Amino acid sequence: xxxxxxxxxxxxxxxxxxxxxxxxxxxxxxxxxxxxxxxxxxxxxxxxxxxxxxxxxxxxxxxxxxxxxxxxxxxxxxxxxxxxxxxxxxxxxxxxxxxxxxxxxxxxxxxxxxxxxxxxxxxxxxxxxxxxxxxxxxxxxxxxxxxxxxxxxxxxxxxxxxxxxxxxxxxxxxxxxxxxxxxxxxxxxxxxxxxxxxxxxxxxxxxxxxxxxxxxxxxxxxxxxxxxxxxxxxxxxxxxxxxxxxxxxxxxxxxxxxxxxxxxxxxxxxxxxx
Numbered sequence: 331x332x333x334x335x336x337x338x339x340x341x342x343x344x345x346x347x348x349x350x351x352x353x354x355x356x357x358x359x360x361x362x363x364x365x366x367x368x369x370x371x372x373x374x375x376x377x378x379x380x381x382x383x384x385x386x387x388x389x390x391x392x393x394x395x396x397x398x399x400x401x402x403x404x405x406x407x408x409x410x411x412x413x414x415x416x417x418x419x420x421x422x423x424x425x426x427x428x429x430x431x432x433x434x435x436x437x438x439x440x441x442x443x444x445x446x447x448x449x450x451x452x453x454x455x456x457x458x459x460x461x462x463x464x465x466x467x468x469x470x471x472x473x474x475x476x477x478x479x480x481x482x483x484x485x486x487x488x489x490x491x492x493x494x495x496x497x498x499x500x501x502x503x504x505x506x507x508x509x510x511x512x513x514x515x516x517x518x519x520x521x522x523x524x525x526x527x528x529x530x531x532x533x534x535x536x537x538x539x540x541x542x543x544x545x546x547x548x549x550x551x552x553x554x555x556x557x558x559x560x561x562x563x564x565x566x567x568x569x570x571x572x573x574x575x576x577x578x579x580x581x582x583x584x585x586x587x588x589x590x591x592x593x594x595x596x597x598x599x600x601x602x603x604x
Contacts, residue, residue: 513562518553519546526568527575555591556583 480486521542523529531538546553557563569575 509564509566511564513564516553516557516559516561516563518550518557519543522568522580523577529577549592551595552585552588552592555588556585 476484478484519542520526521539524535524539
């Protein structure tokens with residue numbers, strides 16, 4: 331019994347010792363983790379306030395002539411690369427800058443040349459403008475006579491002198507009249523006195539007009555033979571508007587062609603009528 335009891339006590343003691351060692355190890359690990367977290371939290375603002383600068387690009391191909399690269403530090407390589415990039419950018423921008431400066435100088439020269447070329451004209455223009463503004467209505471004169479020297483400022487005048495004035499001695503005036511070229515086709519039923527000169531019979535005008543029509547109708551072929559329908563008739567020989575036109579009786583024209591047309595018309599009507 332004593333041996334059994336002592337062996338059980340030894341086992342318990344060993345178990346407690348192992349558990350205590352594990353516990354101490356866990357405490358140490360937790361303490362280390364907490365310390366690390368606290369340290370990272372403390373250093374975090376400083377790292378955010380000053381972010382590390384991004385590395386500058388290295389040479390895309392071989393380094394330019396004159397630059398010796400013999401295992402330098404990374405910071406030195408970045409600084410040299412930045413300087414070379416700035417130098418290349420300046421070299422590219424310098425031709426454009428020189429061209430722009432040259433254009434500006436040329437424009438300034440053109441402006442100066444234009445100003446110098448119009449110097450005399452601008453003075454004359456200013457003087458003329460001043461005279462125009464000074465010229466007021468009080469300088470206008472009412473004298474319309476021509477001033478100056480004859481032959482130089484205006485042509486010489488040749489006067490008709492040595493003649494004696496005679497009253498009512500008018501100069502001879504020649505007036506030429508040319509007939510108008512208006513024409514019309516023959517007017518077979520025209521009444522001269524009524525239509526051209528206005529000689530009226532009062533209320534009996536319709537009666538006289540009807541009589542004129544029915545008298546003219548049988549002799550219409552004769553009139554068409556005297557004046558063909560396609561001929562032009564000119565209004566020559568009539569009284570002009572406004573003149574005193576007496577009552578006239580037109581004479582009957584005598585024409586062989588008119589007789590022939592009238593005879594042919596009568597013969598045709600005889601054969602046509604049953």
